[in-house]
Amino acid sequence: MDEKGWRDVPIAGLIIEPGTARGYKTGEWRTHRPVWDPEKCINCFLCWIYCPDSAIQVKDGKVAGIDLEHCKGCGICAHECPSKVRAINMVLESEAEAEDGGKGNEETGGEANRGEADSDKADCGKAGCERGSVKW
Amino acid sequence: MTGNEAVAEAMRQVNPDVVAAYPITPQTEIVQIFSTFVADGLVKTEFVTVESEHSAMSATIGAAAAGARAMTATSSQGFALMWEMLYIAAGLRLPIVMPVVNRALSAPINIHCDHSDTMGARDSGWIQIFSENAQEAYDNVIQAVRIAESRDVLLPAMVCMDGFIVSHGMESVKLLKDEEVRGFIGGYEPAYSLLDVDHPITVGALDFADWYFEHKRQEAAAEVPVAEVVRRVGEEYGKLSGRSYGLFEAYRLDDAEVAVVALGSTAGTAKAVVDELRREGVRAGVLKIRLYRPFPGDEIVRVLSGVKAIAVLDRSDTFSTMGGPVFIDIKASMYAPIYDDSVYDDSVHGPVRGSTHDRDARDTGARDTTQRPVIVNYIYGLGGRDIDLEQIRKVYERLQAIATTGEAGQCVSYLGVRE
Numbered sequence: 001m002d003e004k005g006w007r008d009v010p011i012a013g014l015i016i017e018p019g020t021a022r023g024y025k026t027g028e029w030r031t032h033r034p035v036w037d038p039e040k041c042i043n044c045f046l047c048w049i050y051c052p053d054s055a056i057q058v059k060d061g062k063v064a065g066i067d068l069e070h071c072k073g074c075g076i077c078a079h080e081c082p083s084k085v086r087a088i089n090m091v092l093e094s095e096a097e098a099e100d101g102g103k104g105n106e107e108t109g110g111e112a113n114r115g116e117a118d119s120d121k122a123d124c125g126k127a128g129c130e131r132g133s134v135k136w
Numbered sequence: 137m138t139g140n141e142a143v144a145e146a147m148r149q150v151n152p153d154v155v156a157a158y159p160i161t162p163q164t165e166i167v168q169i170f171s172t173f174v175a176d177g178l179v180k181t182e183f184v185t186v187e188s189e190h191s192a193m194s195a196t197i198g199a200a201a202a203g204a205r206a207m208t209a210t211s212s213q214g215f216a217l218m219w220e221m222l223y224i225a226a227g228l229r230l231p232i233v234m235p236v237v238n239r240a241l242s243a244p245i246n247i248h249c250d251h252s253d254t255m256g257a258r259d260s261g262w263i264q265i266f267s268e269n270a271q272e273a274y275d276n277v278i279q280a281v282r283i284a285e286s287r288d289v290l291l292p293a294m295v296c297m298d299g300f301i302v303s304h305g306m307e308s309v310k311l312l313k314d315e316e317v318r319g320f321i322g323g324y325e326p327a328y329s330l331l332d333v334d335h336p337i338t339v340g341a342l343d344f345a346d347w348y349f350e351h352k353r354q355e356a357a358a359e360v361p362v363a364e365v366v367r368r369v370g371e372e373y374g375k376l377s378g379r380s381y382g383l384f385e386a387y388r389l390d391d392a393e394v395a396v397v398a399l400g401s402t403a404g405t406a407k408a409v410v411d412e413l414r415r416e417g418v419r420a421g422v423l424k425i426r427l428y429r430p431f432p433g434d435e436i437v438r439v440l441s442g443v444k445a446i447a448v449l450d451r452s453d454t455f456s457t458m459g460g461p462v463f464i465d466i467k468a469s470m471y472a473p474i475y476d477d478s479v480y481d482d483s484v485h486g487p488v489r490g491s492t493h494d495r496d497a498r499d500t501g502a503r504d505t506t507q508r509p510v511i512v513n514y515i516y517g518l519g520g521r522d523i524d525l526e527q528i529r530k531v532y533e534r535l536q537a538i539a540t541t542g543e544a545g546q547c548v549s550y551l552g553v554r555e
Contacts, residue, residue, distance in 0.1 A: 006350035012229040013351045015338035134328045
């Protein structure tokens with residue numbers, strides 16, 4: 001847990017930096033893990049379209065893997081994967097971890113980036129920028 | 137003019153960016169009159185006609201989060217319907233100003249004055265300022281804009297006035313010129329804005345056990361400088377208008393042996409009784425509380441410290457068998473200073489934030505309990521039941537007996553109810 005005290009965080013629970021969801025790792029919520037088989041995958045991108053967490057990784061126009069730091073294990077990708085292909089299968093997280101020694105799930109989880117907002121980075125650089133006003 | 141007309145006039149002069157409101161007796165006239173100002177082009181306000189008070193407060197919060205100077209107004213059941221959103225306005229630190237025309241809560245159904253509505257929200261984080269008459273309601277709305285928007289504060293503020301007694305009572309009111317009000321409140325620079333594309337922000341995100349406590353702690357600390365800001369704005373307003381304001385009005389209290397504490401219009405009635413009693417040689421006084429939330433308990437105890445017997449008049453009940461809310465607050469304040477340096481120190485809040493609490497009182501720790509005044513409570517005037525000079529005179533007579541004997545008898549009584 002972040003050690004910052006109440007005087008050091010923006011007021012009212014504001015998040016003053018964009019894109020902080022990247023730092024909020026939701027992968028640890030997962031009970032079932034999607035296991036993707038690149039041999040079977042036909043790159044139809046149905047999983048990419050349907051994934052509610054944008055966890056299907058794409059590289060050079062092809063499915064490249066699954067972002068397990070953010071995948072919550074909902075199983076939609078496996079469900080949407082065409083029945084004749086079945087390139088994604090859901091397995092119990094505990095079993096998957098036992099198999100790969102936890103390597104596929106290195107997220108620390110639960111760390112909201114709330115207190116990490118860097119005022120220098122958030123400052124627009126304009127003269128008289130009032131960024132400090134949301135600070136306690 | 138009436139209190140409602142005076143408040144609508146103040147809102148016209150404030151010229152807020154957004155007003156979202158729903159009509160309810162006895163507040164209706166405020167937003168009705170203000171809507172004519174909008175229709176006539178006298179203000180540049182976006183007036184949102186919503187379908188409920190919950191929506192009125194929601195839309196006001198949305199507008200304020202988008203960087204607008206936003207206002208609404210309500211009463212009673214409508215106020216109660218806002219409940220959920222009241223806490224959100226305070227938690228998001230949005231300096232919304234809301235006139236509230238005090239009216240009883242159902243059941244049984246009643247449209248007349250008591251303070252049950254706003255007293256219920258005394259712990260919502262809103263600043264609460266009570267007005268004795270239409271003049272004060274007008275003056276308080278203008279000052280509340282400055283108080284709420286102060287960068288030391290950033291909290292929503294409600295300006296309370298007694299339903300019908302003040303809202304519909306006709307009296308002469310001195311108004312400032314439009315440009316004087318504009319100059320006094322100044323232009324609005326929001327602390328944050330959803331529409332500020334150079335600084336994208338998220339408002340109202342989930343805040344679990346890892347951060348919620350810290351944000352509520354900030355909110356509690358934001359209440360501390362309010363008293364000092366109220367005093368500073370009240371003085372500055374006095375220079376502009378000739379009418380200065382503090383946290384409360386201590387009426388003939390300097391050498392008083394007996395005193396009544398009241399909020400709103402009843403304080404005016406009590407002052408008339410005190411004038412009569414003074415002519416008869418009775419050392420009587422009145423403490424009219426203006427800033428009720430945050431409660432300036434230390435200052436109130438200090439100003440009452442020389443009085444032998446005090447009656448707190450509460451126009452609402454807490455139904456807790458502990459008496460009315462104002463009585464409970466004053467009684468608690470008399471026990472010991474609430475906050476000391478270990479909680480609210482100058483190094484944290486700066487001289488302004490720290491100076492609202494008396495250094496000497498803090499240094500002595502617990503109060504000298506043997507010197508405390510005797511204090512009793514009267515709950516009165518529920519549902520618009522009149523309180524008159526004779527009833528308040530009887531209260532002072534009892535206080536004189538208490539001051540002589542030191543015996544308080546029954547602590548909480550009901551004044552003006554048929555037995």
